[in-house]
Amino acid sequence: MSKQPATAASDPYITVIGLEVHVQLQTQTKLFCGCSTRFGSPPNTQVCPTCLGLPGSLPVMNRLAFDLAVRAALALNCKIAPFTKWDRKNYFYPDLPKGYQISQYDLPFSSDGHLEVIDPKGAFSRKVDIIRVHLEEDAGKSMHDEAAGTADTRIDLNRAGTPLCEIVSQPDLRSPQEARGWLNELKLLLVYLGVSDCNMQEGSLRVDANVNLHIPLPGEGGAEGRIAKTPIVEIKNMNSFRSVERALIYEAARQWEEWQATKVEMGKMPKQTRGWDDPAGITRPQRQKEESSDYRYFPEPDLVPVTVSDAEIATARAAMGDPPTVLRAALAEKWKISAYDADVLVNQGRDLVAWYEDLATRVGEGKVASNWMQQDVLRTLNERGGTIAEFPVTPEQVADIIGRVQKGDFDTSRGREIFAEVLTSGKAVADVVASMGIAAVSDDDLVALCQELLAANPKIVADVKGGKEQAAAGLIGQAKKKNPNANPGKVRQMCLDLIKALP
Amino acid sequence: MALTRQDVAKVGLLARLALSGDDVDRMTGELSKIVGFVSQLEELDTNNVAPLAHPLDTQNVFRADEPKPSLTTAEALQSAPRHDGSCFLVPAVLGESGAA
Numbered sequence: 302m303s304k305q306p307a308t309a310a311s312d313p314y315i316t317v318i319g320l321e322v323h324v325q326l327q328t329q330t331k332l333f334c335g336c337s338t339r340f341g342s343p344p345n346t347q348v349c350p351t352c353l354g355l356p357g358s359l360p361v362m363n364r365l366a367f368d369l370a371v372r373a374a375l376a377l378n379c380k381i382a383p384f385t386k387w388d389r390k391n392y393f394y395p396d397l398p399k400g401y402q403i404s405q406y407d408l409p410f411s412s413d414g415h416l417e418v419i420d421p422k423g424a425f426s427r428k429v430d431i432i433r434v435h436l437e438e439d440a441g442k443s444m445h446d447e448a449a450g451t452a453d454t455r456i457d458l459n460r461a462g463t464p465l466c467e468i469v470s471q472p473d474l475r476s477p478q479e480a481r482g483w484l485n486e487l488k489l490l491l492v493y494l495g496v497s498d499c500n501m502q503e504g505s506l507r508v509d510a511n512v513n514l515h516i517p518l519p520g521e522g523g524a525e526g527r528i529a530k531t532p533i534v535e536i537k538n539m540n541s542f543r544s545v546e547r548a549l550i551y552e553a554a555r556q557w558e559e560w561q562a563t564k565v566e567m568g569k570m571p572k573q574t575r576g577w578d579d580p581a582g583i584t585r586p587q588r589q590k591e592e593s594s595d596y597r598y599f600p601e602p603d604l605v606p607v608t609v610s611d612a613e614i615a616t617a618r619a620a621m622g623d624p625p626t627v628l629r630a631a632l633a634e635k636w637k638i639s640a641y642d643a644d645v646l647v648n649q650g651r652d653l654v655a656w657y658e659d660l661a662t663r664v665g666e667g668k669v670a671s672n673w674m675q676q677d678v679l680r681t682l683n684e685r686g687g688t689i690a691e692f693p694v695t696p697e698q699v700a701d702i703i704g705r706v707q708k709g710d711f712d713t714s715r716g717r718e719i720f721a722e723v724l725t726s727g728k729a730v731a732d733v734v735a736s737m738g739i740a741a742v743s744d745d746d747l748v749a750l751c752q753e754l755l756a757a758n759p760k761i762v763a764d765v766k767g768g769k770e771q772a773a774a775g776l777i778g779q780a781k782k783k784n785p786n787a788n789p790g791k792v793r794q795m796c797l798d799l800i801k802a803l804p
Numbered sequence: 805m806a807l808t809r810q811d812v813a814k815v816g817l818l819a820r821l822a823l824s825g826d827d828v829d830r831m832t833g834e835l836s837k838i839v840g841f842v843s844q845l846e847e848l849d850t851n852n853v854a855p856l857a858h859p860l861d862t863q864n865v866f867r868a869d870e871p872k873p874s875l876t877t878a879e880a881l882q883s884a885p886r887h888d889g890s891c892f893l894v895p896a897v898l899g900e901s902g903a904a
Contacts, residue, residue: 328869335872344890345877353880365869386857393820395894408857445896455891458880595818605862 314514314560316553317530318480319472322487323465324497325439325505326369332438332464333360333403333604340503344457352462354399359603366464367436367607370410371617373466373496374434376624379414381614386606387437390596395456396441404467406598409435410607416470416490417626418483421644425479430471439463460504466496472511477549484508484542485648489625493651501541508545510536513567514556530567531556536584538576548577552584628654636667645675653679653689656696663700669707673699677720694724701730709788710734738786750787751795754779765800773797807836 331338334351350358371381388406414431441458468487474480488499488506499506513533520526536552539545552575559565575584623631625647632654633643646657656678661670678699682692699720706716722733754776755762764772773796780792812832816823823831874880877890886893 330869330871335867335870336874337871343877345880345892347874348880349872349874353875355883361865361867363869364866367866384857391818393818395892444891452896453886453888453893454896455888456894457891597818600857602858604858605860605865606857608863 312557314516314553314557316476316549317472317513317515318474318477318549319511320468320470320474320480320484321509321511322468322470322484323439323507324373324468324491324499326366326373326464326466327495327497328363328365328369328464330363331462332363332366332436333462334358336459336462338463340500340505342459344455344459347459348461352398353458360403360601362604362607363464367410368617369496370434370436370464370466371609371614372494372621373468373491374411374414375614375618375621376490376494376496377411377414377416377431377434377468379411379431379434381411381609382408383610384408384606384608385410387601387604388598389601390598392596394440394443395454396443396458396461398441398458398461402438402440403601403604404437404598405435409433410609411435416483416487418479418486420482421641425476425482427474427479427483429473429483432469432471434466434468437465437467439465477546477553480510480549481542481546484545486625488542489648489650493623493625493628494621508539508542510539510545510549512536512549512552512556514553514560516560529560529564531560532565532567532570533572534584535572535574536577537574537587538578540579544577544579547579547582548584551582555584632658636661636671638667638671642668642671642675645679646671649679649689656689656692659696660699663696664703669703670700673703677717681724693727694720698723698730705730705734709791711786712789715786746784747787747791747795748799750780750784751776751792751799753783754792754796755799762800762803765797766803770797773800807832807839811835 328338330336331352334349336347336349336352351360374381386408387403389401390404391401393400412433415428416431417428419426439460441456441461443454443456445454474483491497492499497505511533514531516529518526518529534552536548539548574587576587577584629643629647632646633640646654657670657674661667664670682689702716702719705711706713719733723730758776761772761775773793776796777789777792780787809828809832812828812835881887884892
């Protein structure tokens with residue numbers, strides 16, 4: 302099967318993608334009870350009668366969960382409903398102790414939003430409409446050890462009742478690459494706003510994708526052509542954004558092959574669910590999805606409705622902080638850096654942006670600070686791992702090094718060596734400069750050095766005199782050998798000045 | 805309103821109940837009577853009545869996001885038909901969860 306990116310200009314079809322994203326909200330406790338939501342605790346240590354669904358227990362809504370959900374919806378440009386309620390979604394599964402999930406059906410707390418993604422390299426730009434965002438509880442975890450061959454499935458209910466925001470997009474995405482880019486933007490936004498840590502490894506962010514193909518068919522006998530649509534497939538079980546992209550690429554190609562073989566269109570067969578098998582790199586059919594009506598939704602009698610006033614929405618909006626899109630533009634304008642540079646910095650999170658702004662303020666030049674951030678700080682951070690808060694070098698130290706470079710004490714490559722040494726030794730910049738034998742070369746020393754070079758290189762002197770200024774480059778290498786601390790730029794300028802002064 | 809045997813068989817499947825043919829026959833009659841009783845409500849004219857989301861005239865009941873002690877694992881598992889000391893045990897479930 303071909304594995305080219307779907308919806309390349311040459312593809313005879315358009316790939317149509319909609320995403321359904323579940324994010325775990327950053328609360329300490331569950332949606333309807335005071336049990337901790339901490340990840341990784343021993344099984345069934347964070348459970349109580351409410352989240353176990355024991356008789357006589359009653360749910361009470363977590364205020365912070367609702368507020369975080371509203372914040373997410375506002376950031377996604379959604380309308381907040383003045384009146385919202387919860388419903389029971391009924392199905393039987395061992396990880397769902399009550400036999401129903403408390404979710405939202407016909408009156409979600411928000412709807413009709415959008416989130417735009419612009420690829421900083423200009424590959425795509427797409428505004429994706431959001432159908433709805435609603436607040437619901439998570440199920441528990443089923444564990445089945447097939448290798449052990451035991452007949453039992455083990456159930457851990459620590460996760461049962463954890464607050465989730467479900468975000469449903471319109472099928473507005475047009476390529477797997479766009480889908481991945483959009484998910485990156487969504488994740489960045491939710492992390493920035495403190496809504497969720499969006500950690501996919503811990504299941505804090507889960508993605509299902511709906512995909513089908515729109516195939517333009519030529520008309521027959523002069524009639525206008527039409528668009529054939531392949532049956533929609535929902536893909537589950539994708540554990541990273543990279544997997545989402547790969548699964549969509551695979552699935553588009555698979556649907557194209559199936560279409561060519563069968564010509565089956567949407568509506569001629571029920572919507573199919575397929576699971577992504579990451580190691581095999583393929584999607585496999587899963588059980589047919591139950592129809593919506595089979596969940597037999599009805600209003601949750603144990604929870605009262607929630608109303609939200611305009612004043613409350615205004616307060617939530619004010620407390621939200623700048624989303625990444627606003628921050629990118631602000632950073633680019635304030636520090637005179639490119640949109641690409643601003644994107645790189647903002648994508649690393651709020652703490653790194655603060656670190657950058659501290660550095661840029663000390664240095665006084667945004668572009669220089671941005672270069673050092675990307676080439677030295679970020680690269681080192683990526684190699685070492687960890688967060689910017691744990692980074693052993695401070696903005697003050699980097700600004701000190703940059704300041705010495707700007708003063709001409711040494712050049713940028715020397716500055717990089719000093720940065721590396723400060724990083725590994727933990728010493729102060731001044732001590733590193735001293736211990737590396739890097740001393741500022743005095744003007745007298747510089748003049749002496751240059752005169753020595755000119756005397757030893759009559760050919761270069763003659764060439765420069767004859768108008769070939771670039772010949773002076775030959776002197777700089779020699780100067781480095783004689784005195785590694787000599788600033789190449791200064792050496793060049795001094796030599797040129799001295800040659801011009803010659804009779 | 806009369807339920808069909810198919811309706812009852814489908815509800816039985818959704819509820820994961822193994823119903824025999826006799827069960828389906830009996831429940832088709834019994835459930836039809838219950839639905840018929842409730843459908844008396846349809847005789848009322850509700851055109852000018854706003855839909856009711858909840859019988860209590862109360863809204864906005866919240867709790868603070870403050871942890872409360874959970875049960876011990878032993879307490880949580882004590883009523884389970886089968887467990888292994890840390891997890892509930894159920895017959896093998898293969899395939900994906902119903903929903904999230």
